[in-house]
Amino acid sequence: MALHTLWIYAVAVFLLSATPGPNMLHVLSRSVELGVKRTLATMAGCLLGLVTLLAASAVGLGALLHALPGTFTALRIAGAGYLLFLAVKAWRAPVSEDDDVAQTVRPAISGLALFRGGYAIAISNPKAIVFAAAFLPQFIDPARPQASQFAILVAVFAVIEAFWYAVYAFSGRALSRHLGRAGVKRVFNRLTGGLFAGFGLSLLAFRAA
Template sequence: MSLHQWLLFAVAVFFVSATPGPNMLHIMSRSVELGLRRSFPAMAGCMSALVVMMGASALGLTAILMALPGAFDVLRYVGTAYLVYLGIKAWRAPVEESSAEAEVINPKLSPFAIYRGGFAIALSNPKALLFVAAFLPQFIDPNLPKLPQFAIMVATFAVIETTWYFTYALGGRGLASWLEQPSAKRLFNRITGGVFVGFGALLLKSR
C-alpha cells in the first residue's frame, strides 16, 4: 500500500465514520446516561464488533452469505428486530424526577454489560459486512502482500473511528446538563428511540 493509497483510505474512512449511525447514537446515549468514562466499554464493544466484521469479510464470509439463499436476509431481519427493540426500550425508558437520582442511573451495570451492548449494536447491521467487502479491496495493491495492507487499514480505521466515538461521547456529555430536566430527558429518549427504529426500517428496506 503506497502512501497515496493510505491517505485516500484515511480520508474516506474519516468521512464515513463521521456519518451518524447506530454506533454513534448508542455511544452518545451511553455517555448521557452513564458518563464519559463509563461509556468507554461501549466504544470498545462497537470497535471489537467492527474489527470482527472486517476480519470476516477478509476471510470471505460475505461471499458465503451472498451464496446461501436467504442467509443475508435472516441476518437483516435479526438486525432490524434488535434495532427496533432498542428504539422501543429507549422510547419507554423511565425518567427520574430528581437530578440527584439521575446521576446514579444503572449503577450496577457492569463494564462487560456495557461492552456487550456496544458489540451487539455494531453487529446488528450486516450491511457492514458488504460495505467492508466492497470498500477495502479498492485500496489493496494486488502486487504486494495482502495481510500487512489489511493490518494497516484496520489500525487506521480503528484510530479514526475511535476518535469519532470520543467526539460523539463528548457531545453527549455536553447535553447532560440540559437533560437534567425531566421533560428534556423524556424528549431525548423519544428522539433516540425514534432514530433507532428509523435505522431498523432503513435496514429492513435495504437489499
C-alpha cells in the same frame, strides 16, 4: 499499498465514520446516561464489533453472504430486530421528576454488560460486511501481499472510528448538562428511540446487491 492511497483511504474513512449511525448513537446515549468514563466499555465493545465485521469481510464472508442470500436475510432481520428493541427501550426509558428536575434512573450496569451491549449493536449490522467487502479491496494493491494490507486498512479504520467514538462520548457529556428537566430528557429519549427505529427499518429495507 502506496502512501497516497493510504491517505485517500484514511480521509474517506474519516468522513464515513463521522456520519451518525447506530454505533455513534449508542455511544452518545450511553455517555448522556452514564458519563464518559463508564462509556469506555461501550466504546470498546463497539470497536471490537466493527473490527470483527471488517475482518469477516477480509476473509470473504461478504462474498459468502452474496452466495447465500437466505443467510444474509436472517442476519439482517436479527440485526433490525435488535435495533428496534433498542428503539422501544430508549422510547420507554424511565424519567422521574423532582421539582421539575429529571433524575434519570440509572440501574447498576457492569462494565462487561456495557461492553457486550456495544459489541452486540456493532455486530448486528450485516450490511457493514457487504459494504466493507466492496470498499476495502479498492485500496488493495494486488501485486503486494494482501493480508498485511487488509490488516493496515482495518487498523486505520479502527483508530479513526475510536476517535469519533470519543467525539460523540464527550458530546454526550456536554449534552447531558442540558437535559436537566424531565420534559427535555423525555424528548431526548424518544428522539434516540426514533433514530434507532429508523436504523432498524433501514436495515430491514436493505438488500445486498
